[in-house]
Amino acid sequence: MSLVLIAEQVLNGLQFGVMLFLMAAGLSLIFGVMGLINLAHGSLYMIGAFCAAAVAGATGSFVLALMAALAGAAVAGALVEVLVIRRLYNKDHLDQVLATFALILIFSEGTRWLFGSFPLYLNVPDILSGPVTLPGGIQYPLYRLVLIGAGLAVAGGLFWLISKTRIGIQIRAGENDREMIAALGVDIGRLYTLVFALGAALAGLAGALVGAIQSVQVGMGEPVLILAFVVIVIGGIGSIKGAFLGALLVGLTNTLGGIFLPEALKLMIEPAAATSIGASLASMAIYILMAVVLVLKPTGLFGARA
Amino acid sequence: MLKSLAAAVSGLALLTGAAIADPVKVGMITTLSGGGAGLGIDVRDGFMLAVKQAGNEDLEVVIEDDQRKPDVAVQLADEMIQSEKVDVLTGIIWSNLAMAVVPAATAQGKFYLSPNAGPSQLAGKGCHPNYFNVAWQNDNLHEAAGAYAKETGYNNSFILAPNYPAGKDALTGYKRFYDGEPAGEIYTKLGQTDYAAELAQIRASDADSIFFFLPGGMGISFLKQLADSGIDLPVVGPAFSFDQGILQAVGDAALGVKNTSQWNKDIDNPANKAFVESFKAEYGRLPSLYASQGFDTANLLLSAMSKADVKDADAFRAALKEADFNSTRGNFAFGNNHHPVQDIFVREVIKEDDVYTNKIIATAMSDHADAYAAECNM
Numbered sequence: 063m064s065l066v067l068i069a070e071q072v073l074n075g076l077q078f079g080v081m082l083f084l085m086a087a088g089l090s091l092i093f094g095v096m097g098l099i100n101l102a103h104g105s106l107y108m109i110g111a112f113c114a115a116a117v118a119g120a121t122g123s124f125v126l127a128l129m130a131a132l133a134g135a136a137v138a139g140a141l142v143e144v145l146v147i148r149r150l151y152n153k154d155h156l157d158q159v160l161a162t163f164a165l166i167l168i169f170s171e172g173t174r175w176l177f178g179s180f181p182l183y184l185n186v187p188d189i190l191s192g193p194v195t196l197p198g199g200i201q202y203p204l205y206r207l208v209l210i211g212a213g214l215a216v217a218g219g220l221f222w223l224i225s226k227t228r229i230g231i232q233i234r235a236g237e238n239d240r241e242m243i244a245a246l247g248v249d250i251g252r253l254y255t256l257v258f259a260l261g262a263a264l265a266g267l268a269g270a271l272v273g274a275i276q277s278v279q280v281g282m283g284e285p286v287l288i289l290a291f292v293v294i295v296i297g298g299i300g301s302i303k304g305a306f307l308g309a310l311l312v313g314l315t316n317t318l319g320g321i322f323l324p325e326a327l328k329l330m331i332e333p334a335a336a337t338s339i340g341a342s343l344a345s346m347a348i349y350i351l352m353a354v355v356l357v358l359k360p361t362g363l364f365g366a367r368a
Numbered sequence: 369m370l371k372s373l374a375a376a377v378s379g380l381a382l383l384t385g386a387a388i389a390d391p392v393k394v395g396m397i398t399t400l401s402g403g404g405a406g407l408g409i410d411v412r413d414g415f416m417l418a419v420k421q422a423g424n425e426d427l428e429v430v431i432e433d434d435q436r437k438p439d440v441a442v443q444l445a446d447e448m449i450q451s452e453k454v455d456v457l458t459g460i461i462w463s464n465l466a467m468a469v470v471p472a473a474t475a476q477g478k479f480y481l482s483p484n485a486g487p488s489q490l491a492g493k494g495c496h497p498n499y500f501n502v503a504w505q506n507d508n509l510h511e512a513a514g515a516y517a518k519e520t521g522y523n524n525s526f527i528l529a530p531n532y533p534a535g536k537d538a539l540t541g542y543k544r545f546y547d548g549e550p551a552g553e554i555y556t557k558l559g560q561t562d563y564a565a566e567l568a569q570i571r572a573s574d575a576d577s578i579f580f581f582l583p584g585g586m587g588i589s590f591l592k593q594l595a596d597s598g599i600d601l602p603v604v605g606p607a608f609s610f611d612q613g614i615l616q617a618v619g620d621a622a623l624g625v626k627n628t629s630q631w632n633k634d635i636d637n638p639a640n641k642a643f644v645e646s647f648k649a650e651y652g653r654l655p656s657l658y659a660s661q662g663f664d665t666a667n668l669l670l671s672a673m674s675k676a677d678v679k680d681a682d683a684f685r686a687a688l689k690e691a692d693f694n695s696t697r698g699n700f701a702f703g704n705n706h707h708p709v710q711d712i713f714v715r716e717v718i719k720e721d722d723v724y725t726n727k728i729i730a731t732a733m734s735d736h737a738d739a740y741a742a743e744c745n746m
Contacts, residue, residue, distance in 0.1 A: 277588035
């Protein structure tokens with residue numbers, strides 16, 4: 063196994079990680095600030111991808127497609143918050159899970175009704191397609207590098223928003239004590255809608271960015287949602303820093319585990335069995351990681367509460 | 369006067385016809401929602417098109433959505449057998465669902481006609497007189513891909529498939545007719561959508577070709593990422609990743625890929641021509657191989673209904689076994705294990721009037737049966 067291959071796999075893990083972060087950040091914020099378990103977050107990811115595919119199909123512009131994804135998901139998020147989620151804040155988690163699960167079904171079948179059952183076409187813009195050669199002779203797709211850059215930029219922007227701005231202060235205060243900031247005259251209802259729309263927009267952006275190299279289809283959000291939940295459990299609920307670190311950990315474990323576990327097993331047992339057992343172990347790797355983190359730090363890496 | 373007399377006579381004929389043959393009730397369990405819905409919808413539409421064209425009033429079809437979940441499929445099958453009292457079951461797309469439903473249904477004396485899934489377990493020792501597969505045994509298209517690779521001179525393929533029973537059947541099938549050791553063999557996660565890690569391994573290997581079985585969205589992702597990775601190797605695969613439903617979503621990345629299929633819209637026979645035309649007219653899209661399988665399944669059933677009464681199981685079984693219908697594939701016969709013996713073609717993905725589709729370029733295997741037939745005792 064060459065160094066080039068390992069470096070390339072690390073880049074892949076990093077790229078997967080930053081995209082997971084976009085999903086997990088919104089999920090974590092929503093859980094942290096409102097105490098709401100939002101299973102429909104994956105649907106917002108799907109909405110982003112479908113908006114992007116529809117606009118890219120109509121206009122041919124990838125930039126417009128991304129803007130449509132952000133706007134579409136944010137609007138959908140805000141609408142859902144105002145119409146449905148708002149009634150759930152005082153309910154227990156089981157009611158929230160039931161209601162947001164219903165939203166998944168509604169969004170999925172609604173999307174099928176609008177766009178049909180067959181996957182849509184969304185591709186990498188020509189200017190970003192194809193591989194580039196990195197120092198050390200690594201050939202790597204340019205678009206994936208752009209994804210890493212875009213993910214890191216959004217992460218930076220989010221840190222700035224949370225730590226340096228007035229809105230950020232209100233969000234952090236909301237996580238700590240929502241009655242108190244309501245008493246201080248902050249319009250808590252508007253803050254909640256805003257946080258929800260922000261989380262939704264991030265999910266939509268991730269859906270559109272990833273949709274260009276994967277398939278835009280109904281149900282594309284749910285597998286990512288499960289991983290995003292693993293990320294926020296590892297990182298600690300409500301913490302952006304935790305979500306970032308958790309996402310990178312999950313991304314790297316998932317990618318590198320899939321490659322190196324079968325290889326490592328081949329040193330011990332025969333290749334055919336090693337391939338099959340290694341693949342199965344690799345699928346478990348991130349859940350094992352989650353279990354280990356929870357045993358050592360029950361609140362997650364940066365979580366304030368369990 | 370003459371007209372109304374004729375109407376009365378034909379009405380009487382219908383009545384007596386209905387009195388002789390018992391009506392046949394078909395339960396269709398297929399995937400109509402969720403990620404894999406495109407396949408189930410095509411099977412259903414193909415099936416119902418044949419039913420509509422036949423206009424046979426003795427045939428009643430109940431359709432339910434299994435949501436691609438084995439537990440739901442089992443529950444629906446129980447409901448159809450016990451309360452709907454269906455005679456024939458059909459429709460299941462996925463092998464794991466078929467394994468959950470088919471053995472129990474055939475054990476209760478129901479007929480099962482598979483329009484898609486063909487797990488090896490049901491073709492060999494687990495074969496059953498009441499189970500007929502109208503599509504293929506799971507290994508078949510992969511075997512043809514292996515045979516094509518051998519003929520083309522590839523002997524160092526990098527092969528990958530999802531880690532589930534049909535994925536294992538796929539790689540086994542490919543290797544059965546392919547010559548040489550694979551350059552690499554990977555089982556990916558079922559439902560995986562990012563193949564960067566696998567592509568890096570392919571790039572690092574010295575493979576001369578790529579064989580993959582990644583149905584539905586998995587294949588779309590893989591092909592797009594392969595095109596973007598700059599890896600320039602010939603690709604071979606079964607038709608499932610290149611069917612009419614998903615080619616439009618893959619776009620240029622699929623052009624020129626060779627894939628193996630038992631059906632294509634350009635197979636030259638009257639039944640197929642009529643099928644493609646009427647499917648386009650009815651649904652406004654080109655049919656996929658799944659639609660052709662649904663269409664053939666319904667026509668097989670209709671052919672048996674015209675020969676025997678479904679309540680006489682032995683006669684009905686014999687009528688099904690004859691496969692006396694005009695298949696869209698041309699040649700079609702059942703082997704001893706009630707799986708198809710048929711030709712499998714090599715297709716190439718082309719662009720035709722702005723629509724991505726396939727054209728046949730060669731025959732990979734003629735009158736091909738499956739590797740498990742010998743293990744079936746019935």
